[in-house]
Amino acid sequence: MDRLESLYQAYKDRVEFVLVVVRDAGHAVHGLEFMLDRDGWHDRRDRIGWALQKKRLSIPAIMDTPTAEAERAYAAWPERLFVLNPAGRIIHDAGLGMPAGWDFEQVRACLDQELNGWVPMPIFPTVEKDRGI
Numbered sequence: 001m002d003r004l005e006s007l008y009q010a011y012k013d014r015v016e017f018v019l020v021v022v023r024d025a026g027h028a029v030h031g032l033e034f035m036l037d038r039d040g041w042h043d044r045r046d047r048i049g050w051a052l053q054k055k056r057l058s059i060p061a062i063m064d065t066p067t068a069e070a071e072r073a074y075a076a077w078p079e080r081l082f083v084l085n086p087a088g089r090i091i092h093d094a095g096l097g098m099p100a101g102w103d104f105e106q107v108r109a110c111l112d113q114e115l116n117g118w119v120p121m122p123i124f125p126t127v128e129k130d131r132g133i
Helices: 002-011 041-054 069-074 104-117 125-130
Strands: 019-021 061-063 080-084 090-096
Touching: 002 104, 041 061, 080 104, 090 104
Parallel strands: 019 061
Antiparallel strands: 080 090
């Protein structure tokens, strides 16, 4: 998790990060045993907040829906890392983080390439074109 936080800190001013929390592992994870408590949806949100603090992650996080829409759409269980471009297309799939972890150098290279090739789009392209801008 330290490498994920480092990636976030290095790029957070130029790239939007969102941690989507999918279903629990269903077994104890060292240091996060409190995640096994099953007291409801709102209580889960609190437990996720505690887990993020315990793991020292400051990445903005959201919870998947109760019907696991993100998990199913992205085959995201138990953990997966994607890089999406501004249009929302997947431009890099770092794969499942388990058991070997993610190749953060590949993720950094993808982010750098995307940032170096990024050209801001006009807000109103047809209006600017009509005005000869």
